[in-house]
Amino acid sequence: MDNLPGGAGSDATIDAPPHGLLSYQGRLLQDGSPYDGDIDVTFRLYTVETGGIAFWEETQTVSAVWNCGMAPVDALTDVVAFTVYTPGVCIDLTSITIVGPSVGTPGTYTFTTSYEPPTATTPITYEWDNGDATDFSIRTLGLGTHVLVVTATNCTAAQVTDTHTIVMDEEISIYLPIVFKSHSP
Numbered sequence: 001m002d003n004l005p006g007g008a009g010s011d012a013t014i015d016a017p018p019h020g021l022l023s024y025q026g027r028l029l030q031d032g033s034p035y036d037g038d039i040d041v042t043f044r045l046y047t048v049e050t051g052g053i054a055f056w057e058e059t060q061t062v063s064a065v066w067n068c069g070m071a072p073v074d075a076l077t078d079v080v081a082f083t084v085y086t087p088g089v090c091i092d093l094t095s096i097t098i099v100g101p102s103v104g105t106p107g108t109y110t111f112t113t114s115y116e117p118p119t120a121t122t123p124i125t126y127e128w129d130n131g132d133a134t135d136f137s138i139r140t141l142g143l144g145t146h147v148l149v150v151t152a153t154n155c156t157a158a159q160v161t162d163t164h165t166i167v168m169d170e171e172i173s174i175y176l177p178i179v180f181k182s183h184s185p
Contacts, residue, residue, distance in 0.1 A: 038062065090155035091121045098150055098164035105171045106143055111164065112136045113150055121155045141168050 038061050044054035093115055100111035113135045115124065128137045129149040137148065146168065151161045 092158050093120045093154050093160045096152045096160045096162045098162050103167050106168050108140045110138050124152050124154045127151045143168050
């Protein structure tokens with residue numbers, strides 16, 4: 001087999017390496033920093049993107065930055081073609097903001113979120129202080145000061161948090177007396 005389709009679900013081909021092994025390299029990160037130590041990584045090759053049964057598997061011990069040869073090319077001779085699916089680059093959240101009023105009268109309010117950067121990798125997981133798990137929270141608020149908190153995470157589990165304070169006050173109505181005077185021209 002001379003060429004193997006490859007590369008993040010694309011139709012690109014790669015030449016079979018002359019040494020008879022496919023090469024793969026990567027970086028292991030923990031909390032955004034290089035992983036300290038070695039870890040066992042299991043590589044599996046499938047003929048379909050999801051599901052299916054691996055036609056080849058190998059476990060190797062790797063360190064924070066690794067480059068390894070795997071899958072003897074002759075193990076691939078019965079496979080007409082396969083696609084290599086690799087996760088995309090993760091773009092971390094840098095901030096989240098609760099959007100909503102900061103004053104009001106008792107009632108029901110909807111608070112939404114916005115995050116930075118707008119190109120952050122999805123999905124994003126939200127956790128509000130009241131247990132809501134969406135990008136918005138509907139609150140019924142009584143008199144007083146209320147502090148809302150939302151925490152969001154995405155692909156690397158890095159967390160961003162925002163708080164928002166809203167003060168609920170009584171609606172004050174002022175009534176002025178109407179005075180009619182008799183006026184003669």
